[in-house]
Amino acid sequence: MKENLKKEVKLISNGKEFKKLLKTEEKLLVLFSNDSCGYCQMAENNIKKILDSFEDLILYKLKLSDAPEIFAEYNINSAPVTKVFIDQKSAYTAFGIRPPSDLYYQLKPFFKSSDSYFKEIAKNN
Template structure:
């Protein structure tokens, strides 16, 4: 499955309401640690069809980042049934993320 690039709040809200677990990567293009996190998130998207993976560029869609109080990036949020169930701040290893998606 491909990574969904979030372009606005409406698109984000539709994804959160989905039935599958949702992994959201909050990032910025200028952020070094975000560039380290990105291939890990991309691999999770490619290898796990039972999870929806999305990315939010905090510079392009700041209203979504503000809604969840994102102050440090990269931040990963995992949503299940429309609610945040887990948050990771900083570069997070693939195994740690996968364990939280189960």
């Protein structure tokens, strides 16, 4: 399966920027991660595999070292954690690593899907 090449992960640099995004974006997908976390890298790679399947999906990443106060506010005690925020409220939370197919189905109710993830799988099988 090919990697997502069209969309880049956007790094949130601090808690203030996160709060601003939360207020300005109707929908927000955030991967809460840690600098030295191999599982966080695996979770990010799995999310990247499905990004192109959603027209309006952007992956934002927030590192613990950049905004520990945000991790505390949302009671995130381990990483990786993936959250969907809608209208400034947490609407979905995934702990740990999820396979791309699971992520696809979990995110589909929140973001418009083109089903390209499964078309790509069918083409390669």
